[in-house]
Amino acid sequence: MYATGNRLIFYLGILVVLMSCEARGPPWVSRRVDERQTARLGRTVRLPCPVEGDPPPLILWVKDGRNVNQGYSRYRVLKQSLKIKEVEMEDAGVYICRVTNGFGSIALNFTLIVIDDAVVTQNKPPPVAEPNAENILQDPTGQPWVKPRFSQPTKMRRRVLEQPVGSSVRLKCLASGNPPPAISWWKDHTRLVPPRQGKRPQWTLTLKNLQPQDSAKYTCHVSNAAGHINATYKVDVIERTNSKPILTGTHPVNTTVQFGGTASFQCKVHSDVKPVIQWLKRVDPGTEGRYNSTLEVGGQHFVVLPTGDVWSRPDGSYLNKLAIVKAREEDAGMYICLGANTMGYSFRSAYLTVQLGRLMNNISLSFFF
Ligand SMILES: *[C@@H]1O[C@H](CO)[C@@H](O)[C@H](O)[C@H]1NC(C)=O
Ligand SMILES: *[C@@H]1O[C@H](CO)[C@@H](O)[C@H](O)[C@H]1NC(C)=O
Numbered sequence: 001m002y003a004t005g006n007r008l009i010f011y012l013g014i015l016v017v018l019m020s021c022e023a024r025g026p027p028w029v030s031r032r033v034d035e036r037q038t039a040r041l042g043r044t045v046r047l048p049c050p051v052e053g054d055p056p057p058l059i060l061w062v063k064d065g066r067n068v069n070q071g072y073s074r075y076r077v078l079k080q081s082l083k084i085k086e087v088e089m090e091d092a093g094v095y096i097c098r099v100t101n102g103f104g105s106i107a108l109n110f111t112l113i114v115i116d117d118a119v120v121t122q123n124k125p126p127p128v129a130e131p132n133a134e135n136i137l138q139d140p141t142g143q144p145w146v147k148p149r150f151s152q153p154t155k156m157r158r159r160v161l162e163q164p165v166g167s168s169v170r171l172k173c174l175a176s177g178n179p180p181p182a183i184s185w186w187k188d189h190t191r192l193v194p195p196r197q198g199k200r201p202q203w204t205l206t207l208k209n210l211q212p213q214d215s216a217k218y219t220c221h222v223s224n225a226a227g228h229i230n231a232t233y234k235v236d237v238i239e240r241t242n243s244k245p246i247l248t249g250t251h252p253v254n255t256t257v258q259f260g261g262t263a264s265f266q267c268k269v270h271s272d273v274k275p276v277i278q279w280l281k282r283v284d285p286g287t288e289g290r291y292n293s294t295l296e297v298g299g300q301h302f303v304v305l306p307t308g309d310v311w312s313r314p315d316g317s318y319l320n321k322l323a324i325v326k327a328r329e330e331d332a333g334m335y336i337c338l339g340a341n342t343m344g345y346s347f348r349s350a351y352l353t354v355q356l357g358r359l360m361n362n363i364s365l366s367f368f369f
C-alpha cells in the first residue's frame with residue numbers, strides 16, 4: 001500500500017514538474033545583473049532587465065521615483081533593457097525595473113553612474129580614429145568617443161557684441177571631448193588662419209583694434225571623430241560719430257502733481273560715449289539768495305539738482321529720472337535736463353505745476369462742517 005502510495009506521489013511529482021514547465025506564473029530573472037551600472041557621458045547605455053515570464057510581463061522603468069515616460073526623449077524601453085542615448089550628467093541616479101504579469105511582479109534596482117571621459121582623458125595623446133559611426137565607438141586606447149561640448153557655456157552667453165572702433169574683444173569656444181577636439185574659426189564664410197600653426201588649439205579668438213570692416217559673424221567649429229558643434233558670435237563695430245548728445249523721445253514733459261504728491265521727470269539721451277546727465281531748476285527771479293550756488297545762463301539763474309544713476313540701455317541710449325517727492329509750492333517751475341559729453345551738450349525743459357486743489361477742497365470742507 002505504502003509502496004504504491006510512494007509511487008503514486010512520485011508520478012504525481014513528475015507530473016507537477018512537467019506541468020510547471022508550462023505553468024504560468026510570476027516573472028523571473030533569467031540572469032544575474034550588476035546593481036551598479038556605469039555610463040560614459042555622451043554615449044549610449046543599456047540598463048539590463050533580463051526578466052522573463054509567462055504571460056509575457058509588462059516592464060515599467062522608474063528613475064529616481066518617477067516613471068520613465070514619453071517625455072524622456074533620449075530613453076527607450078526595450079524588451080529586456082532601458083536604452084539611454086547621448087548620456088548626460090543628470091541621467092545618473094537610481095533606476096528600478098518593475099516587471100509585472102498577472103501572477104506577480106518583481107523589481108530590479110540599479111544605480112547608474114555617469115563618467116565624464118572628457119575630464120578623465122584630457123591629458124592623453126590624441127588617438128587616431130576613423131570617423132564612421134557615433135557614440136558606441138572606442139578609440140585605440142580603449143576610451144569611448146565623446147562628442148565635443150563647450151566646457152564654459154557661461155562665458156559664451158553674450159553672442160551679440162557692440163564694440164566701439166579701436167576696442168578689443170575675446171570670443172571664447174573652449175570645448176572638451178574624446179578624441180580631443182580641434183577648433184577652427186570662421187569670419188562669415190571665410191576660414192581664419194590660426195596665428196601659429198601646430199600650437200595648442202585656439203579656444204579664444206582675440207580681435208584687436210576693431211575697425212568697421214571687422215563687423216561680421218564669427219563662428220567656431222569644434223569637431224572630433226565623434227561629432228561636431230559650433231557657436232556664432234555677431235560683432236558690430238560701432239563708429240564714434242564725435243557728436244554731442246541728442247535728447248530723444250518726448251521726455252521730459254510738462255507735469256502736474258498734487259500738493260504732497262510725487263512727480264517724476266525723465267530724460268533719454270543718445271550719445272556715443274556715456275554722457276553726463278544733469279538736472280537743473282530755474283530759480284525764480286528774486287529768490288537767488290535762498291541758494292548757496294546758482295548757475296547763470298543768459299540772464300537766468302539755475303540751481304543744480306542732485307542726479308541719480310544713469311542707466312545705459314541696449315539701444316545705445318542713456319536714461320535718467322528725477323523724482324520730486326512731497327511736492328511743495330516752491331517745487332513748481334521749470335526743470336531742465338542737460339546731456340553733455342566731450343563734444344557738447346543738449347538740453348530740454350519741462351514745467352512742474354503743483355496743484356493745491358485738493359488741499360483747498362479739504363479747507364473748504366473744513367469750513368463747510
Ligand atoms: C529596491 O529599492 C527599493 C526602494 O528603494 C527597496 O525597497 C528594495 O528593497 C530594493 N530592492 C533590491 C533588490 O535592492
Ligand atoms: C552648427 O550647429 C548646428 C546645431 O547646433 C547645426 O545645425 C549646423 O549644421 C552647424 N553648422 C555647421 C556649418 O556645421
Ligand SMILES: *[C@@H]1O[C@H](CO)[C@@H](O)[C@H](O)[C@H]1NC(C)=O
Nearest residue numbers: 253254255349350351352353
Ligand atoms: C509746458 O508748459 C510751458 C509753461 O506752462 C508752456 O509754455 C509749454 O508750451 C508747455 N509745453 C507743452 C509741450 O505743453
Ligand SMILES: *[C@@H]1O[C@H](CO)[C@@H](O)[C@H](O)[C@H]1NC(C)=O
Nearest residue numbers: 290291292293303304305306
Ligand atoms: C548751503 O550751505 C550750508 C552751509 O554751508 C549748508 O548747511 C546747506 O546744506 C547748503 N544747502 C544746499 C542746498 O546745498
Ligand SMILES: *[C@@H]1O[C@H](CO)[C@@H](O)[C@H](O)[C@H]1NC(C)=O
Nearest residue numbers: 258259260357358359360362
Ligand atoms: C485732506 O485731508 C485729509 C484728512 O484731513 C488728509 O488725509 C489728506 O492728506 C488731505 N489731502 C491733501 C491733498 O492735503
